[in-house]
Amino acid sequence: MTDLDSFAARLKTLTGGRASTPRVKDGVMTLALEVGGLTADQRDAIAAAIREGALTVPGVSDVRIAMTAERKELRIIAVGSGKGGVGKSTLSANLAVALKRLGHRVGLVDADIYGPSQARLMASEDQKPQARDKHLIPVQSPVGVPMLSMAHLVELGRALAWRGPMVSNALGQLIDAEWGDVETLIVDMPPGTGDIQLSMIQKHKPAGVVIVSTPQDLALIDATRAVNLFEQAHVPLIGLVENMAGYACPHCGEISDPFGAGGAEAAAKEMGMAFLGRIPLAIDIRRRSDAGDPPAAGDDVHGQAFRAIAEKVAEYVAR
Numbered sequence: 361m362t363d364l365d366s367f368a369a370r371l372k373t374l375t376g377g378r379a380s381t382p383r384v385k386d387g388v389m390t391l392a393l394e395v396g397g398l399t400a401d402q403r404d405a406i407a408a409a410i411r412e413g414a415l416t417v418p419g420v421s422d423v424r425i426a427m428t429a430e431r432k433e434l435r436i437i438a439v440g441s442g443k444g445g446v447g448k449s450t451l452s453a454n455l456a457v458a459l460k461r462l463g464h465r466v467g468l469v470d471a472d473i474y475g476p477s478q479a480r481l482m483a484s485e486d487q488k489p490q491a492r493d494k495h496l497i498p499v500q501s502p503v504g505v506p507m508l509s510m511a512h513l514v515e516l517g518r519a520l521a522w523r524g525p526m527v528s529n530a531l532g533q534l535i536d537a538e539w540g541d542v543e544t545l546i547v548d549m550p551p552g553t554g555d556i557q558l559s560m561i562q563k564h565k566p567a568g569v570v571i572v573s574t575p576q577d578l579a580l581i582d583a584t585r586a587v588n589l590f591e592q593a594h595v596p597l598i599g600l601v602e603n604m605a606g607y608a609c610p611h612c613g614e615i616s617d618p619f620g621a622g623g624a625e626a627a628a629k630e631m632g633m634a635f636l637g638r639i640p641l642a643i644d645i646r647r648r649s650d651a652g653d654p655p656a657a658g659d660d661v662h663g664q665a666f667r668a669i670a671e672k673v674a675e676y677v678a679r
């Protein structure tokens with residue numbers, strides 16, 4: 361019997377059979393712990409005992425415990441756009457991080473099958489979700505937001521060849537995962553307004569949607585299509601976010617508006633929906649996003665911009 365096997369056997373007694381089989385990779389032990397029906401104190405005591413025991417297993421230097429509870433209704437907040445490339449994924453990731461920092465129990469699903477980017481944005485590319493009782497167990501991002509992306513399930517590029525029903529099944533698995541104590545799930549939708557989006561909305565019934573657009577007219581026309589799609593499916597519109605609004609020259613600081621200014625706010629007004637705020641086009645946002653370090657995790661000017669939007673979404677949720 362290996363040290364890990366004997367620890368796994370001890371775990372059973374220690375947790376009353378609530379823990380999954382532990383795995384160890386690169387010195388990190390991961391396991392899922394079913395916490396349904398336990399008080400917070402009981403849960404913490406069991407987790408502390410597991411940690412203590414796990415660190416005595418040779419080769420283990422860190423422990424990650426994914427707590428899972430009986431399944432309950434999740435509040436899904438969809439983030440949609442009329443087309444790709446407007447910053448929908450960037451906003452989804454930063455909205456999740458900002459909401460978490462505001463004290464919400466948030467999870468993140470990357471349903472953008474055409475270009476799943478959340479694993480990179482949230483620095484969880486090297487993780488593979490485990491499954492229990494046919495349900496996926498989300499991976500933990502370094503900022504503490506549990507998440508699942510198509511990129512965690514399939515090799516990049518392969519998803520493109522999928523047909524509608526396969527996509528729909530895979531998306532269903534991401535959303536119906538073991539989200540534990542997560543209450544609000546941010547879903548980064550596939551861009552566009554086709555059948556995949558419509559069937560996903562009808563099946564999973566988001567509590568509301570945030571629409572992202574850049575300020576130029578063409579993007580706004582696409583955004584209007586997205587708004588129509590969600591309206592048609594009776595999903596409440598939380599509001600519109602203008603991304604890539606105004607560009608601050610990194611050399612002289614002059615602000616220019618490569619895509620026009622104020623278009624999204626005016627469009628939101630016309631469509632009778634709330635305007636949630638604007639995020640500037642900033643090299644730092646792109647750099648940090650590529651590096652898996654979401655700006656919303658910090659308090660600089662961009663972190664504050666994402667936070668302000670998250671506060672409005674939180675207000676909506678509270679209502």
Ligand code: ADP
Binds near residue numbers: 448450477604605641
């Ligand atoms: P979508 O999900 O709509 O396809 P992404 O979020 O993937 O769009 O963004 C597309 C590209 O634009 C990415 O490289 C991203 O880092 C960059 N980007 C998004 N928003 C901003 C911004 N406000 N400033 C600078 N770059 C941005």
